[in-house]
Amino acid sequence: MKAIVLEAPDKPLAFKEVDKPTLAPGEALVKIKAAALNRRDYWITIGKYAGIKYPTILGSDGAGIVAEVGSDTDKHLIGTEVIINPGYGWGNDPNFQSDDFKILGLPADGTFAEYVKVQSQHLHVKPAHLTWEQAAAIPLAGLTVYRALFTKGKAKKGDKVLITGVGGGTGAFALQFALAAGCQVFVTSGSGEKIDRAKHLGASAGVNYKAQDWAEQLHHLAGGFDVIIDSALGDGFAKLPDVCNPGGRIVVFGGTAGNIPPLNGRKIFWRQLQIIGTMMGNPDDFKAMVDFVNEHQIIPVVDEVFSLADAAKAVQKMESSSQFGKIVLHA
C-alpha cells in the first residue's frame, strides 16, 4: 500500500510503498477514504514532539471503510463506514489519561496511508450527514474541544465563551460546538479575514490578538467570559484572567505561541478563576462528541483538501497557519 512515511529527522516526508498491516485478534483494517492533519503532525515533522521514532506513518485522524478484521466476533464490522478514536490506553480514571496513553500516528502507524490498523473498539460509525473529508476532520480536534468545552469547562447555554486563535482546526470546532450548545461566542485571531469568517459562522465579535490592546477591545465588546478555550498560551495568556467573569474557567490544551509569562495571581484567587489543563479525551468523551455532532448536525469546517501524495504541502500550509479549519487529505 502507499503511505506517507517520516523516515529520518532531516528527510522530507516520503510517499512510498510499504507493507499492508497484518491483524491480531481485536484489530481491524480500515481502508482510508480521507485523513486530516493536526498540529501534532507538524510538530513531529520538525522534531518537536516526545518519543519520535523512525520510520513512522503519520496521521491521527481518519475516516474509511472496515476492510478486514482479526476476530470472527468482529466480522459484522466489515463494510461499515467509520471514524477512528485516535486516543489509545486512556485507562480507568476519567479525569486523566494513564501512563500507557498513546495517540495513533506515533508510535503506532497512522492514517496517512491507504490502510490503517486499529483496535476495533476505537471504531465509531461515521456520521451519515458528512462527506468523507468532513468526517475525517472530526476525531482528534473534535474530541479535544468537546472535553475542553463541556467535560472540563462546563460550558452551558447562555455562557459567554472566548475562543483564542479561532482559525486553527481546534478553534473552528470550538466555535461550532459552543454555538450549538447555545453559548454566546467571541473569538481572537491573527487575521481580520478569519474573524469575519468566524462571525459568518455565528461568532458575536472578534479582535486581532496582534493588537497591543486586544484584551481591552474584547472587554469593551463583550464584558467578561465564563469559559475561555485557549490552545496558544504565549504572552497573551497573561491577559486572559483580566477578561474572565468571577468563577470563570480558562481551559488549555496547547502552547502554539510558547510558554506563559508571569501572571497576576491575585486576580485568579480574588475572582475564583480556574485554569484547567486537558488532553484529548476518554472513550466516553469521544462517544458523547460523536453523538453531539450527530444531534446538532455539525459540519466541520474543511479549509482545503490535498491528495495523500501531497501531504508535505498540506503540512507546509499548517506551518504557515494560513488555514481556517481543518486541512484534509484524500486517499
Ligand SMILES: NC(=O)c1ccc[n+]([C@@H]2O[C@H](COP(=O)([O-])OP(=O)(O)OC[C@H]3O[C@@H](n4cnc5c(N)ncnc54)[C@H](OP(=O)(O)O)[C@@H]3O)[C@@H](O)[C@H]2O)c1
Ligand atoms: N493536548 C491535546 O490534547 C491537544 C489536542 C489538539 C491540539 N493540541 C494543540 O493545540 C494547538 C492547536 O492545535 P490545532 O490542531 O488547532 O492547530 P492549528 O490548526 O495549526 O491552529 C493553530 C492556530 O493557533 C492560533 N495562534 C497562533 N498564535 C496565536 C497567538 N499568539 N494567540 C492566539 N492564537 C494563536 C492561530 O489562529 P489564527 O489562525 O486564528 O490566528 C492558528 O491558526 C496546537 O499547539 C496543538 O499541538 C493539543
